[in-house]
Amino acid sequence: MQTSTQATAQPRTAYDLVGGRSVVRDFVDRFYDLMAADPAYAELRALHAPDLAPMRASLTDFLSAWLGGPRDWFDERPGVCMMSAHRGVAMSEAAARQWAEAMTRAVTERVPDKGLADKLAEALSSMALGMAGVEAA
Template sequence: MTSAPTLYDTIGGAAVLRELVDRFYDLMQLEGEFAGIHAMHPVPNDSSRDKLFMFLSGWMGGPDLYIERYGHPRLRARHLPYAIGTSERDQWLRAMAWAMEDVGIEESLRLRLMESFFQTADWMRNKAD
């Protein structure tokens, strides 16, 4: 009996996931529409890139790199120091949608991922608009 492929496998594993995360952060740095969320990240943002890569690896069914290194993600708690409202949520989602398109993730998979990303990003909001 074979198991269904994970999202991690479906997108192309570590290489494509790394490309996606790097493109996401590159867009944040290059595009003014993402200035709000870019300002929340350290410069250089290598540690943020690595943490998102590690988190998404496990979240997509690949190796649990983030948990192995840092323990439970506690996403909301770790983001509480940052004022996250609708604008920041939408910037994050737009940057991720753009990055997924740029790295060639198939449209139906992008839509599936965006639904999940929206739920998490919306849950991260911690300031009134």
């Protein structure tokens, strides 16, 4: 017999497992900090506006929703996906690999559960490489 707590308990999402919005914001901030400061990501940085604040907020909202958290990003952009949001951006293989590497560094540094961090980094890297038409290694 289920107790009322068991019956109403929601399954934990990836968003919950990573630690919620504060952890998502932390690894997004680390990603943009790396991109802005490390010359290895110069081509990727050049694709972005000088002010990264709007992108930090947008990527935090997107990843929160993508991981199963609040769906504000999708609610505010009906019918938009990551591919359509980047339509018109010429993403080279080098820039996609820079994105994947910087995000992998950020996620593995900031997500406490290393197994989850590795899976998350792999999925995000595949997404970035897919946007440039490159298959993950």
